[in-house]
Amino acid sequence: MDDPPDVATLIDGLVSDNERARKFAIFKLQTLLGDPSFAEAFIEGDGLLPLRHAVLETGGNAQAYAFGSLDALLELDMGWDVVDGAVIEKAVELAVTHPLVNIVRNTLTLLVLIVSRPLSKARRENEEGGGVYGFRAIKPALDHHPSFLESLVQRLSASDHTLCANALQLVNALMRDAVANGGEHEWPKFIKRLQDLGVIGGVGMLMRGDAASDLGSPLAGAILEFQGLTKVLLRKWKEVRVNVELAEHKRALKTIHLLSKPNPYSPPAPADANGDTSGKGSRRHHPEKWRRLGFETESPAWEFDETGYLGMMDLVDYARRNEDTYQKTLMEQSVQPPAQRCPLARASLSVTLVLYEHFEIEDTATDVDAEDPGSYRNSVQERLDGHGNVDKLYRPLLLQWGRLHTAALNASLRLWKAASAENPADFYKMEELVRIIVERIVGAAGRKTEVGLVEAELRSVTLETARRWQMEGLDEVYEDAWGPHLVQVREQLQRESLQFMKEQRVRCLLQGSWFPAAALSTQAGAGGVAWRYVRLSHNRRWLHYRNYARRGDGEPVLADLPEKIDLNSVTSVDSNVSASEPAAAVMNGNNSSSETLKDGGLPPPHDSVKGPTTNTKITIIGTPPPPPPDSRHNRIHYSNHNNADEETTLLELFPQTHYAASEWLDGLLLLLNQQPITKETTRLIELMVDWGARLRMLNLKWEDVDWEALERRVKGAVVEPREVPGREGLDGPEGYWFGMPEA
Template identity: 30%
Template sequence: MSTAASTRSPLASSAATNGTQVKPGALVPTNNVTTGDGLTVRARIDPTLTVDDVVKQLCINLQIKEPPSHFALRDENDELVTNDNLRRKIKTKVNLKLVNAPAREAKETAEKLRQRNEKLRLTLFSLQKFIREEQFAQEFLNNDGLAELVDVIDTSSGNTLAYALTAMQNLMELDYGWSTLDDRFIFRVVQILSSPQSLINVCRPATAILKKLVEADPMSAPGPLLASSSRALPSAPPGSVYRYGFHIVFEQMRKEKGLLETVVSRLGSADTAMAQYSMMLINSLLAHASDIRWDEFIAELERLNVRKAVVRLMSLHTIEDLTSCILDFQANIVRVTYRKKTTDVDPEFEPTHAAALDYIWNCSKLDEEVDSTGQQLKWRKLGFDTENILEEFHDVGVLGLDCLKRFVDSDPDFSKVVLEQLSRPEERRCPIGKASNEVVELLAEHWAIFAPGYSTSTTFQPFFLDFFKVHSLATHFFLRMWSESGAAYGDFTRVAALVQSQIKLALRSENVRAWHDVEHDFLECEYRAVRDRQMKELELEDDLLSKVPVRNLRAKLYKESFEFVRQQRIQCLLQGAWFVNALPQSSPRDAVRRPSRPWRFMRLDIGMKYLHYVDSAVKFLVRNGLEDLPERIDVSLISEIATGTCIPPPNVLRDQDGLPTGSPLGPSLLSFSLLSAHEGSLADLIAPDQSRWADWTDGLNMLRRDGGHVASKETAGFVQALTEIGLKIKLLDLSGEMVEIPSGLVAGPPPTNTDFFFSELM
């Protein structure tokens, strides 16, 4: 390596060390290197050297007497120069700085935090950048820096607090070093976040810290991604940061009553990043909620009407950065809905269930009676088949109870509706309670509430988030169809089929339809029109597919198909692919030249923690492994996979590339961006074809532990196709033998004692 002093430097030397000769006029890039004394030298650096060798030679040439191990190189943006990125920075002639080594800088930073002098804010500003570096972080932690940082957070405010919280947020991106954070610290963050007076730049990192703590439960420890939604938490090993989780954080949140209300209110913040952070925290809480506080947490969210706040976000035109978060929220509400549907109603042990049933009965304004056989006559008056309310709600669970309560609550004339039915001959009465539960089943089937944690919706579903409102409309429609068709009790299935047909019609294309159109379809559509349409649909459908056992089989196959496609998508990430390095849509096309390295190969590592990549002027054969991929992106930093965001660089995409570019002024149809909540875009890429685009956008979404939604219609189509093919193959075994499939199975009485065993049949 040779150095030549600038006009500001008294040094003038030219040396060839380590056997490396640099000839005058040789095509070797020259970098400007600035020292801590403000001197700038021009250095021709051999790209085959290691960073340690480069620093050592600089110290020799600049006659620095301190050990070279005390120094390191950074670029103009303070990014640390490593063996992985040295060659790139040399080739692009990046201006470099000779600075303190990360370990030395970390030791001095920890000492400055202890002193709390007037330069504290500047120290914290630097700390939030350097803390992500492993060498810096380890030394910072070894010098008790974490305790000092916690103390600063505990006692500061304003921008000083914002810098300190951001530093803590960045430290927590490491999977070690912060396992000593205690309840007192968590409660301090909760207090900061719940204060309406807190600045936006304070609330953003505070929200991210709580989110990280929620996700740091033992179930999220590094290892294979879990397909199960079980919340049974194993114990964390000593020193592991995966020792927190929902139950730890929520206990502190409960002490600050207004926290959730404040977080939900910030979904409407004019600051998009703040809305995004708040949405991500809510999603993490939903995804990790523990059994013991699940009911309390969900009830509080429902009270705060978080669904309405999210629906309002859907209607905005500046939500590109929030799209993934909203789809995550929809997937989480699918989990919530499924769990409610499969949770039994038990008024004896659940006071909330008993209170809901009492409310429904009191609103009916009926009196209990005794029938001709001397049996209680109560719930049968409301249209249930029996007085066993636990059995009546067995198939729809707490979801059915909540829907019936909301239906009663939304209709001030509910008692009149009940009396009207009771005034009719018994066989002509519409069974209100049974109809309500049937509508719940139909809506659950329409929105594929088949299994926890699986959602193939690629678009916004505002009507799904208004589940209770749709249920009320559909139940009223059921009552109207019953009356207009002159139905008797034996016609229940026929009327249910009419309602199912109308649900499909009213809820079609819900991402673009207005709510008043849905109301019109349920309130204004006449019986004859519904019947005619339904008869045409029956000509094209197989009655077998509507049987309850077949619907349950489809639900099971749907879950298996989703998991199969999910594993396939992640396998594509592990194999890697070539992409075009794209430009943000806002880039002025005329002013941008063809980049020197327009192509990028990207591959996920086996541990699923990093996306490794290399940028190149041309495509080349990339070997297996990571040797050819020197750069990497931390997957944990990806908070959003935004699609349709970028334009191709000029003169890179040609017809023979097979890459549709969209309109000349618009983004490429195959573009996507990996966005970080606090770093902006980590990568802007264009896929080579539709399949590769679907593989990577959905694979990355499925890879995220707080994600799980599907972004492309292609992936959603694969899941549905696999489900239907699997269903038809299963049914061939039955229909080929002309076996009659019953609509339901009745379980026999339980054994009277335990004197029995299950035989192992071979």
């Protein structure tokens, strides 16, 4: 391998009349100047002026190599002496007009280095003219080439990814310098100019492109830097306090007012000394000029304290983007009672804060540092190196802030109307709903999700869906906040709910039910259906029953049921209820056990039953009771038994509905201190635990419960709200009573 030429040879080549020698020297310099020791030797050998000459006078690939060599020097913070107005002018000119990609790439890199040159404040003050750095260094050249910024934004859609990266790096450098050094009123104008040229669309396209998935590429770093700078801009706008004395802020407020198309206001004329009011009235503002738009008072400036100028920008942008909707909404609100009007302006500011929190603008550590912009690039690279999920790293929807604000605000207005909300009591509740739908819809959007799809989802989300998301989110929120305490609450509610269901199921047994007795059908005669009535004794120890040829119209009393089973002798209860329970009925919840409290789970009237049509069976198994001591026949029969402790079937029941089967099977199991097994019972227990936990977490009162939602969850149980019973007229603790909503 040949040794690289020495510094003197390369410098001689730069000034040679031989074009081939010049090209060779420039080509070699591009790689060699990356070595600091070689760069120092090159400068000491007076190579800067020949390099400057090559930058200005050569063309084609030689000029591209010359700019690349100068870039290598500047990256080492060397060679700034030759970067004068002529070099900058040439770089800007080539960046705008030259067709060769390699030349444009290197000229853009040069401009990036100039705009983001890391200079200390002392060095800037000591250098004549303030030194060569920042936007002001290239501004004279930009004045000669007014199309530079437009061509720069167009480069973002180039097919060459390195060119895209260089163009975006220059955009980032210009934005950072504008914010740091452009002055309070200048940087917003410059940023708006870039946005008007389409920089948002260009960067958004790069974010969604396949090239951005290569996290090790310069393009990925430039994209993430732009995303961070966007957050910085949003934070800067939020920090600007609204001041109606400033012409720009006053103009923005006036725009909000005029776009609402206010009706002309003529105040009543003051009466003269004779009481005559026919004179011309004085010109005054409408008494609800700003409250009509949704502000709380007639001095709206203070209401932007939380959102700053960012909130004002969003409200103005909404009014401009949706002028017809804006006017129609205000007109609809004006005819509503004051309490039912949705405060549009406050809702807009609320959406601004929701988006601000969602994108974690306040938490971003992307401060603009004019002293050392390289430190920011290093932090970007660290985030790239430590992040593997591209979809979570890039947030292209952040760049569509205005469209997201418009869509979320329209959703907020629509949900307010659907919920019949009232101001001010429900304002913060609706704000929380908007926060939830933004988190669900915007937060779930991937890197390649188009903003139009997100807007469509925000337009179609319903109040019921938003509330369901809200309830689902409660578990996660309180699990994080309460942890072990929440587990204890659920365990306690589980025990209470199980005890409640045991009492309800046992009450069904105490009430009694009719069951067709398939084994007795042939004994009923004339093809009739044999029926069995079963009822639990009041002391919950005996299960009484009796067989009938036909089902009676009433409920037999316990004294008319001579047959009985001692529950102490029952060892198990077997059934096919769980297997035969209609899945669709359980899922749809067309009925619930609360209905069986009214009819005891009775089958259809006996005159409509043609035979025992059920295949659901409950088998009560246990040991037979010993015969009475005074019965010789029974003693003989018992003595002939092979094993007095052998289990046998004590009773069979054929429930007509799966609700009755659930009540009797689980009721018997609970009496035996066993766990319920049917889906119906377990579903109701889970429902009570779930609602109990939510009510405790929300600290709701009885009258605060959403009974319509509860009715939908129970799916069939008609639950009516009732007033909390008072204690008026009751004496002593024994006089206390409580009421439950009837089924």
